[in-house]
Amino acid sequence: MSVLLFTVIVLIGAFLAGLVGSLTGLGGGVIIIPLLTLGLGVDIHYAIGASIISVIATSSGSAAAYVKEGITNIRIGMFLEIATTISAILGAVITVYINPGYIAVIFGLILLFSAAMMVRKKVDHSDNNTSGKLAVFFKLNGTYPTENGVKKYAVHNVVGGFLMMFVAGVISGLLGIGSGALKVIAMDNIMRIPFKVSTTTSNFMMGVTAAASAIVYLHRGQIDPGIAMPVTVGVLLGATIGSKILVKTKTDKLKIVFAIVVAFLAFQMIYNGLSGRL
Amino acid sequence: MRKQTKNFFADKDIQLILGTLLRVGVIASISVVLLGGFIYLYSNYDGTINYGKFNPDKSGLSSVAAIFHGLAHFDGSAIIQFGVLLLIFTPVARVIFSVFSFLIERDYLYVLIGLFVLCIILYSLSDKLVG
Numbered sequence: 052m053s054v055l056l057f058t059v060i061v062l063i064g065a066f067l068a069g070l071v072g073s074l075t076g077l078g079g080g081v082i083i084i085p086l087l088t089l090g091l092g093v094d095i096h097y098a099i100g101a102s103i104i105s106v107i108a109t110s111s112g113s114a115a116a117y118v119k120e121g122i123t124n125i126r127i128g129m130f131l132e133i134a135t136t137i138s139a140i141l142g143a144v145i146t147v148y149i150n151p152g153y154i155a156v157i158f159g160l161i162l163l164f165s166a167a168m169m170v171r172k173k174v175d176h177s178d179n180n181t182s183g184k185l186a187v188f189f190k191l192n193g194t195y196p197t198e199n200g201v202k203k204y205a206v207h208n209v210v211g212g213f214l215m216m217f218v219a220g221v222i223s224g225l226l227g228i229g230s231g232a233l234k235v236i237a238m239d240n241i242m243r244i245p246f247k248v249s250t251t252t253s254n255f256m257m258g259v260t261a262a263a264s265a266i267v268y269l270h271r272g273q274i275d276p277g278i279a280m281p282v283t284v285g286v287l288l289g290a291t292i293g294s295k296i297l298v299k300t301k302t303d304k305l306k307i308v309f310a311i312v313v314a315f316l317a318f319q320m321i322y323n324g325l326s327g328r329l
Numbered sequence: 330m331r332k333q334t335k336n337f338f339a340d341k342d343i344q345l346i347l348g349t350l351l352r353v354g355v356i357a358s359i360s361v362v363l364l365g366g367f368i369y370l371y372s373n374y375d376g377t378i379n380y381g382k383f384n385p386d387k388s389g390l391s392s393v394a395a396i397f398h399g400l401a402h403f404d405g406s407a408i409i410q411f412g413v414l415l416l417i418f419t420p421v422a423r424v425i426f427s428v429f430s431f432l433i434e435r436d437y438l439y440v441l442i443g444l445f446v447l448c449i450i451l452y453s454l455s456d457k458l459v460g
């Protein structure tokens with residue numbers, strides 16, 4: 052394939068990935084990796100390297116918009132980053148020792164899980180009941196603005212959340228994705244942080260987590276400029292436009308359609324991984 | 330209670346600056362990537378690519394030193410990689426900035442936590458981890 056054609060295809064694909072990723076909240080990586088590996092025959096190690104760059108681009112791009120609203124809890128983010136950065140580096144280090152086929156299978160399973168999480172009805176578990184000693188010690192409890200004034204919330208089960216974040220970090224480093232679905236489990240279900248805070252805080256953390264593993268990938272030569280360039284530009288453009296449309300549109304139906312597409316891609320990745328084609 | 334309100338607003342100021350920092354970082358890196366992209370396409374557009382097999386030495390741009398060396402020659406690929414580096418360091422700059430803001434707030438526990446996170450990321454810069 053010629054350089055120009057490859058660049059154009061990846062650019063369009065990355066643009067769509069960024070657009071749909073930001074509309075559904077699933078992130079760009081879940082599309083970028085299947086596009087590059089299944090669609091264009093790129094080795095999965097290059098695809099992972101390109102994907103992690105797209106995670107940093109969307110995280111920093113949309114975090115810039117979120118933090119201005121003042122609902123990101125920087126302390127929760129910073130505290131949990133201890134877990135995610137260590138584990139992301141760990142994941143990035145072990146990824147080359149694992150058979151690419153197995154990586155594709157793990158990726159497919161995470162895709163299925165993310166798709167299910169996306170269509171699942173979300174329940175807000177947050178409250179302001181007394182939290183544990185750790186949450187008080189690390190000053191994790193916070194406030195956020197609502198229509199009825201500033202609302203307080205308490206953080207629960209800090210150890211459980213920290214461990215889940217560790218798992219999310221390993222997956223992120225291993226597969227080059229943001230692993231937002233796992234972070235949501237840790238923050239919404241285990242630590243019981245309100246949505247408004249958890250969504251933005253998890254997005255905020257993704258950039259730092261991805262940066263840690265991206266440096267390992269870069270040193271290993273997994274980040275190739277010929278792929279990184281169209282991916283970065285496309286995803287960022289798509290995500291920016293996506294976040295502008297997001298305010299005006301309802302995304303319920305889109306999420307279901309997208310979940311089906313993602314599930315299809317997941318089975319493709321698992322099948323190709325098992326049959327040794329990736 | 331009053332202290333809490335004060336912290337809330339101080340946090341808001343910090344978050345505003347953080348937001349701007351992230352935005353500037355993203356715009357700067359995407360501009361560099363675009364510039365490098367044009368040069369790269371101009372000199373390589375009729376070449377062919379093959380990413381079918383992972384080869385660690387293919388791009389030859391896998392260290393900070395190599396990227397800066399390529400920059401001096403105005404090499405398109407190296408300029409793209411430099412933009413990618415800027416993008417990677419944008420969230421890292423965010424951590425550095427947070428450490429300072431916690432220092433101003435005299436929240437020494439979080440200064441320590443921030444520095445620890447920074448050390449982990451800096452440790453990944455050593456290429457011993459590549460394997």
